[in-house]
Each structure stands twice: as structure tokens, then as C-alpha cells.
Amino acid sequence: MQIVSNSTILIALSRIGHLWLLEKLFNELIIPQAVYIDVVVKGAGKPGSKDVADAEWIRVFNVKDTEALDEFLSIIHRGEAEAIELALELGVDLIILDDDIARQIAIMKGLNVVGTLAVLRQAKEKNLIPILKPLLDALRSVGFYIGDEYNEILMDLGEL
Numbered sequence: 001m002q003i004v005s006n007s008t009i010l011i012a013l014s015r016i017g018h019l020w021l022l023e024k025l026f027n028e029l030i031i032p033q034a035v036y037i038d039v040v041v042k043g044a045g046k047p048g049s050k051d052v053a054d055a056e057w058i059r060v061f062n063v064k065d066t067e068a069l070d071e072f073l074s075i076i077h078r079g080e081a082e083a084i085e086l087a088l089e090l091g092v093d094l095i096i097l098d099d100d101i102a103r104q105i106a107i108m109k110g111l112n113v114v115g116t117l118a119v120l121r122q123a124k125e126k127n128l129i130p131i132l133k134p135l136l137d138a139l140r141s142v143g144f145y146i147g148d149e150y151n152e153i154l155m156d157l158g159e160l
Contacts, residue, residue, distance in 0.1 A: 001093045001094070002028075002030060002090060002091075002094075003029055003030065003092060003093060003094045003095070004030045004031065004083050004086050004087040004090065004092050004094075004096070005022075005029050005030070005035070005083065005096040006031075006035055006083045006095075006097050006102070007031075007035045007038050007039045007079050008096075008097075008098040009098065009115075010022075010031070010035070010039055010051075010052050010058075011039060011043070011046075011047055012116055012139055012142070012144045013048075013116070014047045014048035014051045014052070015047040015048070015142040016138040018135060019048070019051045019052075019055070021120070021123045021128055022057075022119070024123070025119065025126065025128065028057050028058075028059060029055075029057065029059070030058075030059050030060075030061055030086065030090065031052075031058060031059070031060055031061075032061060032079065032082030032085075032086045033060055033061070033062050033063070033082065034078045034079045034081075034082040034083075035079040035083060036060045039052045040053045047142075061086055061090070063082050063086050068085050069081045069082065072084060072085070072105060076105065077099075077102075080097060080102040081102075083095060083097065083102075084097075084102065084105060084106050084109060084111065087106070087111050088109055088111070094111075094113075094114060095112065095113055096113075096114055096115065096116070096119060097113055097115065098115045098116055103115070116139070116144070117136075117146065117149055117153060120132060121153055121156075121157070124157055125157075131159060132153065132154065132157055133154055133159045133160075136150055136153070136154070
């Protein structure tokens with residue numbers, strides 16, 4: 001299974017010490033060069049930088065059709081645009097995006113999209129974590145926005 005990701009989940013899970021969940025769930029993750037630059041180079045010294053740089057299970061790819069990015073760059077960030085284009089070029093099984101506009105674009109392009117919360121839910125369902133609520137609370141405490149789905153997910157999983 002090939003999966004492309006944007007930076008949001010990498011930074012968020014690094015901030016709460018759970019980046020390892022992505023390796024356990026997917027074995028390998030593909031990120032575009034722009035995401036690597038944002039997280040590791042521009043983000044040097046910030047959460048996720050060292051974790052992503054050291055993760056041998058994260059592979060960095062360059063987008064081949066850079067002209068295709070122009071369609072997206074006026075409305076979403078470069079990392080999201082490259083993630084969508086790379087997912088299209090590679091024909092991946094899944095793309096991880098949290099930004100609503102980026103998700104809408106990816107869906108319109110025919111990609112299967114999940115966000116950070118869906119990935120965490122999957123980790124709970126696969127028994128990689130015993131309880132999801134502390135992770136969601138930790139994400140909130142580091143500034144990750146979680147809306148109404150907080151209660152919905154926890155109720156679905158029997159944690160509320």
C-alpha cells in the first residue's frame with residue numbers, strides 16, 4: 001500500500017511523541033520534497049524536524065509535473081499541492097491531508113483521502129494504542145484543531 005502525506009500529521013504526531021504510529025500502520029510513507037523542506041529544513045529545531053529526518057521509513061519524492069502544481073498553488077500551500085500531485089503521479093492508495101480545501105481538491109481528483117483523526121482511529125482499531133482520548137487531548141493541547149468529530153469518534157469507540 002502506497003500512502004502520500006502532507007506535513008500536518010507528521011508535525012502533530014511528533015509533537016505528542018506518536019510519529020511511530022505511522023510506521024506501524026503503513027510501514028512506509030511517501031512525502032513530496034516540499035513537505036520535507038517545510039518540516040526538516042525550514043522547520044529545523046521545531047517539532048517533527050529531527051523525527052522526520054531520521055525516519056528511514058519516510059521516503060521523499062520529487063513531483064515530475066511541476067506545471068500541474070500551478071492549478072493548486074493559488075488556493076493551497078505548496079506542500080499540499082505537491083502531495084496531491086505526487087499522489088496522482090504515483091497512483092497511491094491513500095493521501096493524508098487535513099486542510100479542508102486540499103481534501104476537496106484531492107477528492108475531486110479521485111484520490112482516497114483521510115485525515116489525522118481517521119489515522120488515529122485506525123491505530124486504535126488495530127490495537128496500536130489502548131485509548132484514543134488521551135492522544136486527542138494531547139493534540140488539542142498543542143494547538144491541533146479538533147471540532148465536533150472529537151465526541152463522535154470517542155462515542156463510536158466507546159470512550160465517552
